[in-house]
Amino acid sequence: MRNPETAETTGPSARPSHWRPDIEGLRAVAVGVVIAAHIGFPYMAGGFVGVDVFFVISGFLITSLLLREIDKTGTVSIAGFYARRAVRLLPAAATVLLATLVASWLWLPRTRLGEIAADAATAALNVINIRLAQEGTDYLNANADPSPLQHFWSLAVEEQFYIVWPLVLLAIAFVGAKFSKPGKYTAARHRHRGVGRTAAITAFLIMAAGVSFWMSANWTAGDPIWSYFGIHTRAWELAIGALIAVAAGRIRAFAPAWAAAVASWAGLALIVASVFLLDERTVFPGTAAMLPVAGTALVIAAGCAQHRFGATLLLGIKPAQFIGKISYGLYLWHWPLIMIGPTVLGLEDVRVRHYLFLMAVAFLLTIATFYLVENPIRTRKPLVQVPSRALAMGGGLIATALAASLFMAGQPMPEQSNEEVAEITGNDSTVWEMLGESSDVDTVPANLTPSLDGAVEDEPALYDDGCQVDRDDPKVNKDCWYGDPEGEKTIVLFGDSHAGQWFPALRQNAEASGWRLLVMSKSNCSVADVREHDPKLDREYTECETWKQDVIDYLGEVEPDVVLATSYDGKDVIADDPDQAWIDGWVETVNDLQDVAGEVYYMADNPDIGEDVPGCLAEHPEDASVCVGDLENAVIEPERREELVNAVTDAGAHVVDPIPWLCDIDQGTCPVVIGNLLVYRDANHLSASFVAELAPQVAAAIPLAADPGSQ
Structure with missing residues (x-):
């Protein structure tokens, strides 16, 4: 889905200093099972859990990044954080949004353009999950085809988390500094303040995760649409990742190598099992989401400790690392290809082999987007080093997507015959x-x-x-x-x-x-x-x-x-x-x-x-x-x-x-x-x-x- 940075890089080809090959491999697994489910690959209907894997990963990586910044500076630069998000995520997202709008205009029925334009606008504003929940509960739309932008809902959930979480951490850091006793700043005082801050962050995360999980467990069956798309029932998954980030130091210090290796394999097994055990009839997320979330948490937590024979042996292979590196773009491209591709190819009876061909096209588009759009922009120093420029670029991309949405929404229907036929007036015959x-x-x-x-x-x-x-x-x-x-x-x-x-x-x-x-x-x-x-x-x-x-x-x-x-x-x-x-x-x-x-x-x-x-x-x-x-x-x-x-x-x-x-x-x-x-x-x-x-x-x-x- 997305690749939040794990640390600052020193050059276009340099890896972050906190590089986690196991997490890169997890991204490959996550995007792979999502695609498998979407194309109807046999026995993999539960591949939708890949989104939950991404949620846990994002919670861990973003929190790790923010905690390192707090530990280093004592605060969080909100402008800097959002600037990094804009540089990292918006160029590829805007590219796919605009391409999907053009493809929809060229190949989909004109009667759908207004709805797709609204989807694009809400996707650009990161609220498409709310729109989809509202539309999903509208019975009149029960027979409507899925939107080619529907998959942006999970990105919206993450962005909503990104809006709130840095502000919470900033508030905790501010309160901690405000109420700390004045005096000479020493290493001991720094450690003491850090312990208090960690306790406050942990308490908040436990509370947030508990409330969100309770909502997921108790509300999903009665309100499955809002529960599926809403952040209120997904926040606990991000919070689990965040809790692992908070506990990473202790895991690194005290977890035995053999236990970490076993945990990583067990976690990967849970993720794979959830793909095959869950399906479209599973009440989800509910309590069923515990399976992929627990699996992802085990793999990430195990990776915080030193071990040699864990699941990284599999997740760290080169193909998995490459797929993980481009997973964000691949997630963005795969769904529009599934929704629009068959129409472009003139297919009525679409089989898995056709979808595999379309996924090959998505793979090529992803590589092009990564090397021509994502990578050049995220490593461009004027944007990386000056937050105001990055934020201006992000605002411009959002404005462009909104403008394109408005333009498409205003497109007229295709011309009909100028001839008017006799009106039916209610005569019996x-x-x-x-x-x-x-x-x-x-x-x-x-x-x-x-x-x-x-x-x-x-x-x-x-x-x-x-x-x-x-x-x-x-x-x-x-x-x-x-x-x-x-x-x-x-x-x-x-x-x-x-x-x-x-x-x-x-x-x-x-x-x-x-x-x-x-x-x-x-x-x-x-x-x-x-x-x-x-x-x-x-x-x-x-x-x-x-x-x-x-x-x-x-x-x-x-x-x-x-x-x-x-x-x-x-x-x-x-x-x-x-x-x-x-x-x-x-x-x-x-x-x-x-x-x-x-x-x-x-x-x-x-x-x-x-x-x-x-x-x-x-x-x-x-x-x-x-x-x-x-x-x-x-x-x-x-x-x-x-x-x-x-x-x-x-x-x-x-x-x-x-x-x-x-x-x-x-x-x-x-x-x-x-x-x-x-x-x-x-x-x-x-x-x-x-x-x-x-x-x-x-x-x-x-x-x-x-x-x-x-x-």
Whole structure:
């Protein structure tokens, strides 16, 4: 990831005086396992722990550097510290940021440029981890491709640590000097002051590590996204490295050589074991991060003592040393190549061999960056020796990255056809008349509604109203009433976002018929009585089970006349036979709903086009037919779907199949533009504008007799 300096160098090719070949080798291991995990190398899904290895290394090296400065001068030069960070880290980071922005503009869909520009800006300001945490908890972005700058989150965590930690050490040094007794400064007094300072630093680190680890252990399961990206659950890893730096002298003085050698091998074994034992389903960081952190701590601590037969025998080999030396640049380059490279090469089915080729390209770019950018700048004396110049350079690089981000964010969408097509106005026959000819649309119309750059925001109003319950919230929102408030009859919309998307049509029909409409919708929560694994929470979705049981209990109080239930078919069901459990779970829920409602309607799921529709249309504005979905592939689990329809019908539910409203059955296609309407706002969520025009079809399928009480 990054290579914080361990000491001052005496020339461009000189090694620092406190050189640690074992740490250089650890960097190689860390970046290697991160890349292996990201390219899908077999059995190495836990390679994400390489980031944790980097955190411990950074905590140790930075603290070692600062402690040497305090011991030598009695204080910390904040300007000097940040100047060294700027010279060391910003040139390569700015190079990759700018290159990624250019590559994104050239090869990625224009609909993504605004998001990537925001990622670049927050990466330049070292707060991208906060942005990713916020975006990760936004259900509307659940189907978005990862950002090519997502990996900058770990650099942001370290920079946030670098902002706080030197100031803490400076404060401790200042307080120690302030309260020391006046008198002649002697070696004994210097040692006494040093002992007190060390005790204060150790106490602070233990406290900080303890609080952070407690947060990681107790908050990760309930809030995995913020826990993964946040410094509050990662600070203890950096603090562990810092504690080793504080204790390095004692380790060097008292640790037996044989014990240090054994500890170093044991530590390396723990790191390797964590790569193979952990995977994407591990609750992380949580307590699971103890494995790679403990391993890294053992290797670093062992290296503080003199020993001959430790893990440095392996970590110190030349290839590992070279990879470690360039690991920062390799970490920076590898992820944009993974995210953008397949598009550049025109690959749809990307295999490990393709990623290996892209990693070879990343390796060459890394070497070029190291020798043409990193090394020349960090050894340039005018920058190294004058902090103000280094800080000015760093500010200039950040400003350049921000300017490039703003420029890209302002780039217009590709030109669409100047021809405007006839608008769909809600006439019963309009959608039906245009459906058959919509699969052959050549150009994206100029009056497309919603526009391509506004598609992601074309969601039902219930989102703004807080009626799409968040993943980590098990509570039922009982304030989500719509339709005619004076109506005597009630229809309930029950399910996840694939239920919520039908809200615009159902709301129109409820208002026209004088019915009340109650929305019970929760992100990614199926209606079926099953156990689910949630990909965002990265664990069993217990909040969903609690929520839907409470919904059914609440409906027992409401006693609705009609319940319309639906949810996305692509759930990760936890069961020995997921397909059968899915069908049985739906039947169980239908039975429960029939106990509390007059009639139960099951809305079968809509097609999943399989790729972001606005992004595809932005790439092919002159041939929209390229983005049209294939009906055979767009239906999720068609055989299970048919069995489910039969099962809920037998259980007494009315079945509504939206496929004929959305796809041309004869042609076997699912258009993405009908008239002037964009059908999908992403890969599988219908746009609110389009659903509003399906109100007549929904009314015919789910008739709501006019409520006499509303007349």
